[in-house]
Amino acid sequence: xxxxxxxxxxxxxxxxxxxxxxxxxxxxxxxxxxxxxxxxxxxxxxxxxxxxxxxxxxxxxxxxxxxxxxxxxxxxxxxxxxxxxxxxxxxxxxxxxxxxxxxxxxxxxxxxxx
Numbered sequence: 468x469x470x471x472x473x474x475x476x477x478x479x480x481x482x483x484x485x486x487x488x489x490x491x492x493x494x495x496x497x498x499x500x501x502x503x504x505x506x507x508x509x510x511x512x513x514x515x516x517x518x519x520x521x522x523x524x525x526x527x528x529x530x531x532x533x534x535x536x537x538x539x540x541x542x543x544x545x546x547x548x549x550x551x552x553x554x555x556x557x558x559x560x561x562x563x564x565x566x567x568x569x570x571x572x573x574x575x576x577x578x579x580x581x
Contacts, residue, residue: 468524474525491503540573558576558579
């Protein structure tokens with residue numbers, strides 16, 4: 468729950484809008500427009516996937532009496548994922564999916580407001 472939905476799928480929330488933005492200047496091409504539409508659907512669905520993983524991760528942490536934010540960072544450190552390059556963290560999408568500002572700041576966000 469920590470690595471697949473909260474790390475890899477959440478990374479999709481970070482890059483998907485950037486990909487769409489790079490394609491905007493070619494949106495008149497029907498194939499590019501279709502691709503952009505598909506990417507927008509994937510983006511919306513990805514938020515839901517991350518939310519579900521977040522829900523179950525938090526459930527398991529609560530069940531075992533673990534601090535969710537500390538455990539998440541610990542897992543990322545153990546699997547050497549904490550220092551992976553993140554050029555941009557999509558704060559709004561990640562917050563919508565269940566991330567706290569404290570986690571986002573630890574992941575490298577410059578600022579985050581509750």
